[in-house]
Amino acid sequence: MSATVLYMSMSVDGFITGPNDGPGNGLGDDGQRLHDWLWTGGEAGGASGVPGRPPGPNGEVYDEMLTTGAVLTGRRTFDLAGAWAGDHHDGVPIFVLTSRIPGDTPHPLVTYLTDVATAAERAREAAGDKDVLVHGARTAQLALAAGVLDEIQIHLIPLLLGQGRRLFDHPGSDRIELELTRIVNGPGATHLRYRVVK
């Protein structure tokens, strides 16, 4: 059974980017620090700016991310990531949640949608028996509110960033119970996987 799984690196104080995130500075000031676990010991090395498969426990989580059969992402994350050059991994379809459908979609793998429940459904169908990788704070929030987010995989980074963009910044939303299903502890990241209790 395909599940929608949010994968996000988050500091202990809840941030997923540093401050001043925007075009050309997608992770914000110092925000790259949140993704060091993808680089540490990785094949590609940090110098190139291209993450590679990290060794050890972090590599297991990395592999798992890349076995997903579709990507569901927010428009902001998608644009700031340069659309992953049109291919997030292995040519799986990418569903982009946006408030305005753009006139042209230059990437054949990419579908823009405006409704989170529809986007999640389409992504599930496309993923077949594989999971759907979900990215983006706003998309996570909308998916949680719509009841279409099944799991949350947080890469918890031993860091107090102090400022930036929060993963969970939605005062007033309903209380949601989670169930911890797995802990993987790698160098520089503790991977906590939760099931959303519905």
Add this chain to the structure above:
Amino acid sequence: MSATVLYMSMSVDGFITGPNDGPGNGLGDDGQRLHDWLWTGGEAGGASGVPGRPPGPNGEVYDEMLTTGAVLTGRRTFDLAGAWAGDHHDGVPIFVLTSRIPGDTPHPLVTYLTDVATAAERAREAAGDKDVLVHGARTAQLALAAGVLDEIQIHLIPLLLGQGRRLFDHPGSDRIELELTRIVNGPGATHLRYRVVK
């Protein structure tokens, strides 16, 4: 060597109380949920509102808290907790950080102080070779900024509370690196212990 150790229960989305916390509702609406791990299977039971030693891994962390030799707490936490009736545990001295020293101090174990560095120093001295238990979000923030918080023990609760008071709510503060030193996973709480890298 005595260390100052912050002990706080926090939801995955970063809250330490529910909304509307205040006199008579110290943990805020639904905030009691964050402390269920102290009740689950505890001796005293939840009905009485008095936590008891929980069994298993949670009990180990509970025991550790109660081996601390002094308490350093914020005034707000102290007052909302009813001053712990004057004795947090085992008659250890309690140092309360406050902006205004009250005229009378009815509890002989309690000392009010206005400077966090002084309060931390006094608490360390009082604790001898034991650790200092630190409580309170604002006090944690001030202690971090002053460089007098040594460790952070977060009881991470599988819950998105959606609203309330955050443990780390200090936009603009400096980035602080942590080092994960221990994970204890108990029913309903994952205890993550970090050393503050100075």
